[in-house]
Amino acid sequence: MKKLGVIFGGTSTEHDVSIMSAKSVIENLDNQKYEIYPIYIDKQGKWFKQSRAGEEIKEEIENVVQYLKKLDVIFPVLHGKYGEDGTIQGMLEILGIPYVGCKVLASSVGMDKAYTKIIFEKAKIPQAPYVYVQKKNNTYKIINDNLEEEKLDLEQIASKLKFPMFVKPANSGSSVGVKKVKNIEELEMAIQYASEYDRKILVEQGIDGKEVECAILDGGEKGEILASTVGEILSAEEFYSFDAKYNMPDSKTIVPANIEKEKIEEIRKLAAKAFNAIDGSGLSRVDFFIEKNTNKVYINEINTMPGFTKISMYPKLFEAIGISYTQLLDKLIESASI
Ligand SMILES: Nc1ncnc2c1ncn2[C@@H]1O[C@H](COP(=O)(O)OP(=O)(O)O)[C@@H](O)[C@H]1O
Ligand SMILES: [Mg+2]
Known part of the structure; x- marks a missing residue:
């Protein structure tokens, strides 16, 4: 039997989401195939052994490196910073432990919306017009198309992009720090608000239309890249906010869209193109908008560690094409590498 470590929790804003994802993963793993080692990272960054995800009883791991080294493969079910951004992937590379999912570079690029956009531009994948802003020494700057700093001028943003706009921290997830704005005053406040989460901020033109998602499963060395069917989000709120995602039962997903x-x-x-553009491996969920008036498709973002509860879009999209949650986990673990 393979000794499989499932790491979850973590210090990011998506700590609780990660616990929910890991719970589902652990419940659906084939326990004839794997000896499962749930590993919990608390909000302060301390590592613990657990016998199942989400339980109260936990024992601190004294030597994390030693503990990880006795495992055959690791599934980092972590969302956000220090989980989805290449840092834990780098640690596992150095320790020489095979792991599920994207490598260091793809994880970092996928996590940082400013850099994802630069790569998607290069790949000519249509996306909403945007302005990249950075906070430096307490002042805001625009980072222009040549990646040079310019003075921030809100009027200039308003002349380049149409309202409503979306303002978001470059490194975030679960819609934390994201605001929809309808005028210059709201734009200014939203930039300040987003800067509480990250010094890099994106202002995007809002796309009015459907929100749809597609899941990617990459078989690794011997396999091929499989794109699932497409699912649609029906948000209970004006946009797919944190509450609409996790706290509002009126939010629905439709598969297929x-x-x-x-x-x-x-x-x-x-x-598939977006996944290859960031040099992805293992898995990703790629999110899009379909504009109401034009039927045009715009990419929104790529998530290298998408939500993984049984009702999350990623496993649902594969279930719809005949790959069960348990089979999906087997395939992901088979594709693990260093
Ligand atoms: N340019 C946009 N046009 C329309 N809606 C958007 C736009 N950007 C973000 N949104 C809305 O905000 C939500 C969260 O933004 P997103 O970029 O996906 O951040 P996160 O990584 O936190 O999920 C999206 O699911 C969507 O509902
Ligand atoms: Mg999103």
């Missing part, structure tokens, strides 16, 4: 077959094919192709 209520769109033409050709659109599904177009999105599957773009999702």
Whole structure:
């Protein structure tokens, strides 16, 4: 039997989401195949052994390196900073332990929305017009198309992008720090608000339309890249905020999305393209908008460690094409590498 470490929790804003994801993963793993080692990182960054995810009883791991080294493979079910951004991936590379999912570079690029956008631009994948802002020494600067600093001028942003706009921290997730703004005053406040989460901020033109997602499963060395069908988000709020994602039962997902077959094919192709553009491996969920008036597809973002509860979009999209949650986990673990 393979000794499988499942790492979850973590110091990011998505700590609780990670616990929910890991609980589902552990419950659905084939325990004839794996000896499961749940590993919990608390909000302060301390590591603990657990017998199952989410339980109260935990024992601190005294020597993390030694503990990890006795495992055959690791599934980092961590979202956000220090989990989805290449840092834990780098640690596992150095320790020589095979792990599930994207490598260091793809994780970092996927986590940082400013850099994801630069790569998507290069790959000519359509995305919403945007302005990249940075906070430096307590002043805000625009980072222009040549990646040079310019003075921040809100009027200039308002002349370049149409309202409503979305303001978001470059490194975040679960919609934490994201605001929809309708005028210059709100724009200014939202930039300040986003800067509480990250010194890098994106201002994007809002796309009015459907929000859809496509899951990628990469078989690794011997396998191929599989794009799932496309699912649609029906948000209970004006946009898919943290509450709409996790606290509002009126938010719904529809699989497959209520769109033409050709659109599904177009999105599957773009999702695989985006995954390759960041040099992804293992898995990702790629999110898009389909604009109401034009039917045009825009990429929103790529998540290298998408939500993984049984009702999350990632496993649902594969279930819809005949790959069960347990089979999906087997495939991901098979594709693990260093
Ligand atoms: N340019 C945009 N146009 C329309 N809606 C957007 C735009 N950017 C973000 N949103 C809304 O905000 C939500 C969160 O933004 P997103 O960039 O996906 O951040 P996160 O990584 O936190 O999920 C999206 O699911 C969507 O509902
Ligand atoms: Mg998102």
